[in-house]
Amino acid sequence: MNDFRNRQTILIVDDAPENIELLKSILEKDYQIKAAIDGNAALRICYSEAPPDLVLLDIIMPGMSGHEVCRRLKANPDRRRIPVIFITAMDAMEDERLGLDIGAVDYITKPISPAIVQARVRTHLALYDQTRELESMVAQRTQELFHSRSQVILRLGRAAEFKDNETGNHVIRMSHYARLLGAASGLGEKALDILFNTAPMHDVGKLGIPDRILLKPGKLTADEWAVMRQHPQIGAEIIGKHDDELLGTARAIALTHHEKWDGSGYPAGLAGTEIPLMGRIVAVADVLDALLSERPYKKACSLEVAMEYMTSQSGKHFDPALIDLLPSILPEVLRIKAAFADIEGAPAVKAPATELHEQMRRG
Structure with a gap:
């Protein structure tokens, strides 16, 4: 088993403590678990210096709904890539479509199956890791191109100065x-x-x-x-x-x-x-x-x-x-x-x- 400090972090958001405990019991062997009982607390954790790697999000909560939490998270350029999985009793097809349309990567209906929760979480964390690796490679290549172009610009600029008999x-x-x-x-x-x-x-x-x-x-x-x-x-x-x-x-x-x-x-x-x-x-x-x-x-x-x-x-x-x-x-x-x-x-x-x-x- 990996060192606890190197485990990925799952944020569970639900206003019912018993639901949080159930999901925690399913996942805590393999992941670090954080919890929030309302939308504001969930966003504070997501916007912190140690954001979660994935969010399990209830929809029906007092105050800010899960839909609104997801919308705000996806509107934040620094946090929009965090995968969100809705876990809810709302099982109508239009409910699932809405959840996916506002940015969730998956939709699990209650009552939950532990095996399904584990499989979905594992899959989307793997995809998230792959996405971050690709973005890192693209960022590195972009920086290399920026540096190369910058050097060309600097040399041309200096050429113009030398032609002008300046330093x-x-x-x-x-x-x-x-x-x-x-x-x-x-x-x-x-x-x-x-x-x-x-x-x-x-x-x-x-x-x-x-x-x-x-x-x-x-x-x-x-x-x-x-x-x-x-x-x-x-x-x-x-x-x-x-x-x-x-x-x-x-x-x-x-x-x-x-x-x-x-x-x-x-x-x-x-x-x-x-x-x-x-x-x-x-x-x-x-x-x-x-x-x-x-x-x-x-x-x-x-x-x-x-x-x-x-x-x-x-x-x-x-x-x-x-x-x-x-x-x-x-x-x-x-x-x-x-x-x-x-x-x-x-x-x-x-x-x-x-x-x-x-x-x-x-x-």
Whole structure:
């Protein structure tokens, strides 16, 4: 016999204690048994950190019926896969059909047969174990694919930065800044992982800009600037349209990270919340790192000057709600900046706002 601690757990839900005792006597040799005498208690056990592996559920109970318990359990994404077997005196065909329609895997009528209860429980636990194993394999494979795609995205992003005569560490730093800002704005872990792994692709469209324009040391002419402004659309075309959430987000970021809150950005002149949140976050992270970093055409700004500029652009270039969150992440920003520095001790300089505007136009 397996160690008691390794036994699967059965939750018996019935308002009649004698029914609980009967089912317990049939199953306790092979399984751990938990019990509840009403629907609320049953859901508390199911939602706990140690949920049961299967639920034996009566239908007619005072307060919350077994049907309602099953409906609520199946509506919970984290618990809906727990198999539910109804055990009830309601033996009409329509009763059985209803029980199965709302998510139960089986339906046993009273008076019960111990052999049938044992066989049904054993079968559905085996199926549940198989399902969990398959889901684990799928999750592992999905994670492997996510990692592979993320590496491709990162490498393409770094390629775009090197072509622009900037440092590859820029995409690393700004991706960390974007994740910090996303967390401060309330994004969940899945969304944060996607944001972190797609932010490096924001400037991939620069691969399509001629070097004579991209690497020009002086100011761009109006015609050259018109070509430069095409890089978000080029980036979106490089990535393409996909149902995949990772690549879809990368495309949205590449296409919208130069849009501005007041509608004066490009390529589509989107304004406010028309701009996807991921694009708005990356816009802030990208410019913040550009200000704090030394480039061939400028020195690094001090944190004070960079924050003055970012604040001055709140409600203009940037989402004001995101700018309001910047001070809360600055300690981590400085830690990341030091960890992924390009040149130790690069001097920070002050520059007037007009000069900063010109520097940022090339970003």
